Amino acid sequence: MKRLGSQPDPDRRAPTMVDVAKLAEVSLATVSAVINDSAPVSADRKKRVLDAIRRVGYQTNAIARSLKTGSTKTIGLMIADITNPFFTAVIHSIQEVAYHHGYGVMLCCSDEDPEKERLHLRLMSDRMVDALIIATAGETPPLRALIDSRRKPVVLIDRLLDGVATDAVVIDNVAAARDAVRYLVSLGHRRIGLITGKSTLSTARERYQGYCQALAEAGIAIENALVGAARFGSADGYGAAMGLLSLAERPTAIFASNNLSGIGLMRGIKDSGLRCPADISVACFDDFEWADVFEPRLTTLVQPTRAIGAQAMAIVLEHLQDGGAQRSAARVVRMRAQLRIRDSCVMWPPPPGLST
Amino acid sequence: MKRLGSQPDPDRRAPTMVDVAKLAEVSLATVSAVINDSAPVSADRKKRVLDAIRRVGYQTNAIARSLKTGSTKTIGLMIADITNPFFTAVIHSIQEVAYHHGYGVMLCCSDEDPEKERLHLRLMSDRMVDALIIATAGETPPLRALIDSRRKPVVLIDRLLDGVATDAVVIDNVAAARDAVRYLVSLGHRRIGLITGKSTLSTARERYQGYCQALAEAGIAIENALVGAARFGSADGYGAAMGLLSLAERPTAIFASNNLSGIGLMRGIKDSGLRCPADISVACFDDFEWADVFEPRLTTLVQPTRAIGAQAMAIVLEHLQDGGAQRSAARVVRMRAQLRIRDSCVMWPPPPGLST
DNA sequence: TTGTAGGCGTTATCAT
DNA sequence: ATGATAACGCCTACAA
Numbered sequence: 001m002k003r004l005g006s007q008p009d010p011d012r013r014a015p016t017m018v019d020v021a022k023l024a025e026v027s028l029a030t031v032s033a034v035i036n037d038s039a040p041v042s043a044d045r046k047k048r049v050l051d052a053i054r055r056v057g058y059q060t061n062a063i064a065r066s067l068k069t070g071s072t073k074t075i076g077l078m079i080a081d082i083t084n085p086f087f088t089a090v091i092h093s094i095q096e097v098a099y100h101h102g103y104g105v106m107l108c109c110s111d112e113d114p115e116k117e118r119l120h121l122r123l124m125s126d127r128m129v130d131a132l133i134i135a136t137a138g139e140t141p142p143l144r145a146l147i148d149s150r151r152k153p154v155v156l157i158d159r160l161l162d163g164v165a166t167d168a169v170v171i172d173n174v175a176a177a178r179d180a181v182r183y184l185v186s187l188g189h190r191r192i193g194l195i196t197g198k199s200t201l202s203t204a205r206e207r208y209q210g211y212c213q214a215l216a217e218a219g220i221a222i223e224n225a226l227v228g229a230a231r232f233g234s235a236d237g238y239g240a241a242m243g244l245l246s247l248a249e250r251p252t253a254i255f256a257s258n259n260l261s262g263i264g265l266m267r268g269i270k271d272s273g274l275r276c277p278a279d280i281s282v283a284c285f286d287d288f289e290w291a292d293v294f295e296p297r298l299t300t301l302v303q304p305t306r307a308i309g310a311q312a313m314a315i316v317l318e319h320l321q322d323g324g325a326q327r328s329a330a331r332v333v334r335m336r337a338q339l340r341i342r343d344s345c346v347m348w349p350p351p352p353g354l355s356t
Numbered sequence: 357m358k359r360l361g362s363q364p365d366p367d368r369r370a371p372t373m374v375d376v377a378k379l380a381e382v383s384l385a386t387v388s389a390v391i392n393d394s395a396p397v398s399a400d401r402k403k404r405v406l407d408a409i410r411r412v413g414y415q416t417n418a419i420a421r422s423l424k425t426g427s428t429k430t431i432g433l434m435i436a437d438i439t440n441p442f443f444t445a446v447i448h449s450i451q452e453v454a455y456h457h458g459y460g461v462m463l464c465c466s467d468e469d470p471e472k473e474r475l476h477l478r479l480m481s482d483r484m485v486d487a488l489i490i491a492t493a494g495e496t497p498p499l500r501a502l503i504d505s506r507r508k509p510v511v512l513i514d515r516l517l518d519g520v521a522t523d524a525v526v527i528d529n530v531a532a533a534r535d536a537v538r539y540l541v542s543l544g545h546r547r548i549g550l551i552t553g554k555s556t557l558s559t560a561r562e563r564y565q566g567y568c569q570a571l572a573e574a575g576i577a578i579e580n581a582l583v584g585a586a587r588f589g590s591a592d593g594y595g596a597a598m599g600l601l602s603l604a605e606r607p608t609a610i611f612a613s614n615n616l617s618g619i620g621l622m623r624g625i626k627d628s629g630l631r632c633p634a635d636i637s638v639a640c641f642d643d644f645e646w647a648d649v650f651e652p653r654l655t656t657l658v659q660p661t662r663a664i665g666a667q668a669m670a671i672v673l674e675h676l677q678d679g680g681a682q683r684s685a686a687r688v689v690r691m692r693a694q695l696r697i698r699d700s701c702v703m704w705p706p707p708p709g710l711s712t
Numbered sequence: 713t714t715g716t717a718g719g720c721g722t723t724a725t726c727a728t
Numbered sequence: 729a730t731g732a733t734a735a736c737g738c739c740t741a742c743a744a
Contacts, residue, residue, distance in 0.1 A: 064721035294650030
């Protein structure tokens with residue numbers, strides 16, 4: 001079937017610099033010079049070029065430019081779980097400063113699956129992103145190879161990788177978890193449960209460490225039965241919570257070491273017919289918009305999401321501007337999370353005469 | 357300062373096809389043929405090429421490929437508010453199917469700002485994305501121009517644009533809002549408040565319409581005082597809620613027409629010393645993971661986020677595969693949202709003898 | 713089956 | 729100040 005001549009041509013070639021050059025009656029080099037302001041051009045010709053650009057509707061072809069310059073002006077962002085408001089906030093911040101500096105962001109979600117991460121890494125690498133910011137789902141050989149090749153800046157966020165020489169921005173997880181558990185202890189709790197994440201994740205390990213430290217300080221022995229393994233997902237969190245809650249000697253407080261497991265925990269408490277905080281106190285990692293609008297208002301550890309993203313981008317930009325100058329030793333920036341005390345933790349044992 | 361010879365070369369050139377060809381002692385064309393499987397190659401030479409690829413660590417340079425083929429295999433995704441779990445879920449779904457078909461996703465957040473949207477549009481357009489999926493912050497001339505140029509597929513999601521000839525996938529907002537308000541009416545409510553979004557957004561307008569329809573059906577006059585204007589943000593929602601709640605004759609139920617304004621509403625109720633649902637019933641648009649783990653469990657309108665994303669990508673892929681065949685008339689796919697009844701709405705007036 | 717050569721749209725180096 | 733012209737890395741007729 002023939003194409004109808006009258007319809008708005010769906011696929012005419014996009015105008016290029018040569019179209020502009022022809023119309024303006026100047027050389028290609030001149031057009032390039034005015035576009036990039038890379039060489040002096042007489043006012044007269046400059047105006048002609050600018051006019052021509054407008055007339056033909058010329059737009060830079062960033063692909064061609066990238067091929068020539070070797071820079072795509074886009075950074076790759078790999079996130080383990082885009083469903084998690086913590087990451088969402090970080091993405092937002094990264095995308096904002098990236099754009100502000102003329103960079104685009106290519107997003108990939110590994111869904112906490114190292115295999116998917118591997119594949120996505122390849123996709124972004126092929127597309128020649130200038131740098132990568134990664135919240136990894138767990139180390140893979142290709143990731144390590146990528147970092148070791150030192151061909152492009154890689155900055156890790158949120159999760160660290162052991163013995164990998166690259167920059168990173170994370171929070172002080174042991175201090176954060178310690179703060180939360182210390183607080184629980186200060187309220188009188190002695191049987192404090194923990195819901196952890198996969199031990200392949202540095203965050204999970206560090207938070208576990210913080211939990212142990214706080215307990216040790218208080219002279220409380222750690223009981224394995226009180227730490228429930230989940231994988232930073234709400235379904236897992238639920239399972240772990242149910243385990244903890246059905247213990248013969250139930251914990252009086254539980255610390256959920258990320259926000260999704262916090263959901264699972266709250267759901268578990270509800271399904272067990274228990275009430276928070278009357279029957280059990282809860283603190284959890286990561287703050288979110290809803291944390292204070294329902295009952296109980298949740299006590300959380302709030303992470304500086306905006307700063308994490310901004311810092312990661314700052315490091316990336318620094319590398320990109322140094323143009324691959326010999327980078328100094330890998331540096332890991334540690335930020336602090338802050339305990340936001342609300343209503344989900346109460347004294348234990350409950351003071352007499354307190355209504356539920 | 358000289359570069360030290362011993363350090364791991366930070367910026368050696370990435371290997372290209374010619375490096376592979378040399379090592380394998382074949383021609384460039386042969387290498388290309390095996391990489392793209394675009395022509396028959398003898399087993400012997402194929403093996404040599406594959407080996408060489410591995411040995412030099414060759415990776416396709418998608419930029420160069422794109423320049424030649426005219427396709428970047430990446431789709432641009434513009435989202436109005438990445439902080440909103442609804443969009444987050446849609447992004448997730450889009451990115452998943454995109455990846456599954458070998459496409460990358462370039463993400464931009466307009467933050468509900470048409471001006472930012474304009475700028476980001478340009479950024480993605482320059483980078484030659486193959487298609488665009490847009491949850492627009494409001495129409496701008498460049499967006500309309502982009503669509504009218506018909507140079508690349510554009511599919512709108514969530515929000516429609518008046519009189520714009522392009523595909524879209526949205527939900528039936530009037531039906532959804534009508535369902536929610538009908539439900540409130542069926543519970544006995546007559547003074548039902550509404551928190552709307554910016555009237556430049558089709559979703560806000562349609563949801564308002566649904567609200568009006570349900571009221572009309574029930575023979576209830578609509579009172580302007582009962583509809584609070586917000587802009588789909590939680591702070592605005594809070595303001596609007598406070599207005600509604602301080603009315604001399606307070607509504608007995610409020611419908612928040614998106615999730616962020618729902619937060620604001622719940623916060624407002626709390627700050628007013630009111631309780632939900634005892635003092636006031638609440639229903640709101642968009643479901644989210646936390647909606648049922650706190651008190652009260654929220655009654656919401658759940659959107660088929662996964663399907664929305666998948667459908668949008670399906671349309672995009674269809675266009676991309678047709679290779680710009682004359683596309684039929686713009687088609688808008690309407691999906692249904694579903695009312696999920698939980699505990700935040702109760703009968704009015706309250707039956708006697710009901711404890712709070 | 714394999715190789716040669718031209719071009720995708722830019723940028724950048726060189727003469728002029 | 730301006731204009732040819734050669735890359736950038738890949739794909740693809742076309743020729744051998």
